[in-house]
Amino acid sequence: MKYPESIANLIESFSRLPGIGPKSASRLAFFVLKMKDLHVERFAKDLLDVKQTTFYCSQCGHITDIDPCMICRDESRDRSQVCVVENITDVFAIEKMGEYKGLYHVLHGSLSPMDGIGVADLKIPELLKRLEDPNIKEVILATNPNIEGESTALYIYSKLKDTDLKVTKMAHGLPVGGDLEYADEVTLSRAFEGRREF
């Protein structure tokens, strides 16, 4: 017996999410059937809203619903530092730590020749252009401590080493091979403190 079409469709939609297989997708769909109408309607609205009201900051590439984003427009932040990260989730992780007060630059990925991701696919050209601003004194490379992240940092460093910019990278307090966003706050904090010249 087939599922009614609307249920089959919802299972398919849930299956598109990461880490959700066909069995979990079915369970979630059947759970939705039992949810309050209000909650389901809100869920649908939230899905649409998040796509319609958010975009990437034209300056730093972080996700925002206002341009420039709240970080870029915050006059109390240190405009001489730019922390370069791979993903928006990394910005949230570092902000949660609460000790970094500079600006960010989100690359939206890392260099990965195997996957055909090159310099032009990331916000690296935008970063290099942005760093021509003489107010910026330090670039903190906070890409993920794995092969792609390290290569990306190395590439950016190669483009900056002959400038007057101080280029630092996160201290090796981060567990190697992992993702930055999973590091706990203390580890992140230590990694910031111990940052050193590239």
Added chain:
Amino acid sequence: MKYPESIANLIESFSRLPGIGPKSASRLAFFVLKMKDLHVERFAKDLLDVKQTTFYCSQCGHITDIDPCMICRDESRDRSQVCVVENITDVFAIEKMGEYKGLYHVLHGSLSPMDGIGVADLKIPELLKRLEDPNIKEVILATNPNIEGESTALYIYSKLKDTDLKVTKMAHGLPVGGDLEYADEVTLSRAFEGRREF
């Protein structure tokens, strides 16, 4: 730093789903940000559709988008047998096995005095009324093989034992303490074959 409001809302909506904690909810929300607009719009539509187009069959209580449901209106099915299950997911599991050709009755839960779920909270009154139909000869109690399921079966049996109905229950091939919907097809099939008089 707080999430933009629309992201915070979406994380909250994902958190309402079973088995999805705050961390998973965040990951899913950020994944949605990267999804194609088309897929997100379809997801939102599927959520609304499933609530708007599906309802419970007025005869058997199974989920359907047509009343009576495809099973109840199927003239080729054996109308002398009614298989009583707790949940709509059990109907799909038994149908997947493909050997049972009778009708169903979905109780929408099991008796659980601890949770305040009594006879009137389930479709038990509807079942007893439905079984007054002289065409029905056999009732197969296929509630889950756990305490609540067994008590529910026992209660229904107590109401039927003085009638002419043959009351059977699933053979103990089902793993005790589990949920019927997780049983593999062979186990389900054996359980059907070996059903015995209550």
